[in-house]
Amino acid sequence: MPAGGLVPTGVAKERAELYQGRVTLYVVIACIVAAVGGSIFGYDIGISGGVTSMDGFLREFFHSVYISKQHAHENNYCKYDNQGLAAFTSSLYFAGLVASLVASPITRKYGRRTSIICGGFSFLVGATVNAAAQNLAMLLFGRIMLGVGIGFGNQAVPLYLSEMAPTHLRGALNMMFQLATTLGIFTANMVNYGTQKLEPWGWRLSLGLAAIPATLMTVGGCLLPETPNSLIEMGSKERGRKVLERIRGTDKVDAEFEDMVDASELANSIKHPFRNILKKRNRPQLVMAICMPTFQILTGINSILFYAPVLFQSMGFGGNASLYSSAVTGAVLAGSTFISIAAVDRLGRRVLLISGGIQMIICYSCHNLGGEIWGQPRTIKRVLNIGCDSDMSICFGIWMVMGSIRVDCTK
Numbered sequence: 001m002p003a004g005g006l007v008p009t010g011v012a013k014e015r016a017e018l019y020q021g022r023v024t025l026y027v028v029i030a031c032i033v034a035a036v037g038g039s040i041f042g043y044d045i046g047i048s049g050g051v052t053s054m055d056g057f058l059r060e061f062f063h064s065v066y067i068s069k070q071h072a073h074e075n076n077y078c079k080y081d082n083q084g085l086a087a088f089t090s091s092l093y094f095a096g097l098v099a100s101l102v103a104s105p106i107t108r109k110y111g112r113r114t115s116i117i118c119g120g121f122s123f124l125v126g127a128t129v130n131a132a133a134q135n136l137a138m139l140l141f142g143r144i145m146l147g148v149g150i151g152f153g154n155q156a157v158p159l160y161l162s163e164m165a166p167t168h169l170r171g172a173l174n175m176m177f178q179l180a181t182t183l184g185i186f187t188a189n190m191v192n193y194g195t196q197k198l199e200p201w202g203w204r205l206s207l208g209l210a211a212i213p214a215t216l217m218t219v220g221g222c223l224l225p226e227t228p229n230s231l232i233e234m235g236s237k238e239r240g241r242k243v244l245e246r247i248r249g250t251d252k253v254d255a256e257f258e259d260m261v262d263a264s265e266l267a268n269s270i271k272h273p274f275r276n277i278l279k280k281r282n283r284p285q286l287v288m289a290i291c292m293p294t295f296q297i298l299t300g301i302n303s304i305l306f307y308a309p310v311l312f313q314s315m316g317f318g319g320n321a322s323l324y325s326s327a328v329t330g331a332v333l334a335g336s337t338f339i340s341i342a343a344v345d346r347l348g349r350r351v352l353l354i355s356g357g358i359q360m361i362i363c364y365s366c367h368n369l370g371g372e373i374w375g376q377p378r379t380i381k382r383v384l385n386i387g388c389d390s391d392m393s394i395c396f397g398i399w400m401v402m403g404s405i406r407v408d409c410t411k
Contacts, residue, residue, distance in 0.1 A: 019256045021166055021248025027173075030164055030247070033220035035176035037116060037157035039213045040123050041150050042184025044092065046330055047206050049307045050192025052085060056200030061088075061136055084136060089306070091140050092147040099151025107156050111230040112163070113221055115156035120218030123149030124211055131208030146210075153217065163227040164247060167256075175341045182337045184213065185305060186330035228257070232264045299360065305329075 051057050058066035065082045099122075107115040126145030133139040158177050165173035191209060195202035228247075231240035240260070244253045270276050277286055340352055 019167055020252045021250050021256070023166060023169060024247060024249040026249075027164055027166070027247045030224050031161055031173050031176050033216070033224055034116065034157050034160045034164070035180040036213050036216045036220060037119060037153035038177040038180030039184035039187070040119075040153055040210070040217060042181035042186075043188045043210050043213060044146055044150065044184075045181075045302070045305050046185035046188025047192060047210065048089060048092075049305075050189065050196065051203045051206050052088070052307075054192075054196050054199075054203045054206075057203035059200065061133075061139060088136075088139060088143060091143045092150065095144040095147025096151040096154070097147075099148040100155050101151075103152040103155040106152075107159065108233070111226045111234065112156045112160040113224055113226045113230075115152045116160065116224070117218055117221035119149045119152030119156065120214050120216075120221055121149075122146075122152065124214035124218055125149075127208060127210035127214055131204045131211075133207075142207075149214065160224075160227055163229045166248070175337065179334070179337045179341060182330070182334040186334045189330040229260055229264070232260050233268075237261065305333075 055066060062082055062085050065085055103115050103118075106118070122145050126142045126147075126149060128142075129138055129145060130142035133142060158174060161174045161176055162170060188206075191206055195206045198205065225243050225246070226239075228240040228244040231237070231243060241253065241257050244257055244260075245251050248256070276282065343352060
């Protein structure tokens, strides 16, 4: 099946010009519901940093950190240095890493819908446990369940969106996941800004509200249809064709359906897909698939988003000001995503990737070197942080590039 305008190797390329169909209401609703999975990831990124800066949360679970925070006027260095607090933060990502490895074969064998439902249910359990946590063990268990949900959701949702979208709009609709993520971050920042005034239980409301997108994802997953690609891979070609006709709004889907069948047969004909991808002819795709996301993560943007309130406090902002600054950062991130959605299918993934990268180089350079040259007051630091977030949002074309270059045997 063509992804992002590219036709897989071994499939008749001339058939791509014969694709017919339109953007049906069925596709729009399915993509919106599925993209809610991105809001789960975004909400947790935005909510955790704010919660860990709330006095009520620190007093109950990390009293030593709370004491250090009260003496910040004496020494602002490493006031959040605590192994338990680090475990609270990192347990989600470790669980997500393991869950994504488990989710991959489940998504392939049982369908994208199954993984979406598993992810939503796991996140629902995690949000409930965290909101009701009475000790650190409950808190960590809830975080682990959140990680499992994110691992399944991030595995299945982008793939679901890519396979449901018409070819000519695949980039824009696939960006729905990124849009939901950034809106989730912004929503979490606004929630934190409001709940930090509800001492001492406001943090419970912040963590518990994550159940809303989790419920939408779980219920929506039960109502969504399976993708035609997944049905074909599982051997249900007739059902796959019926779903394809429904989502394209026409019964003239022979060309696209034949491409899907050919791509599925080609992938199934390869006995050792992961051994095959190590061959020389697939090495460029392999290098890009590994290095591009790795370098994007190593820019530190996730850490900035995750710890935004804590970082702003360490820069000298008060509690309210740090949460407000985080909310502004989230709003800019979400706004920049709309620019990406409008431009991706017109300008292409490469233009977004390069332009976002260049802007990030400028902002990060000014942020790191500006203190030596200009003294860099707090307002300038905040503006540069916001600029980096905006550029990274534009630069998230990385994930669409990944969907376009994947090799059929390992998709």
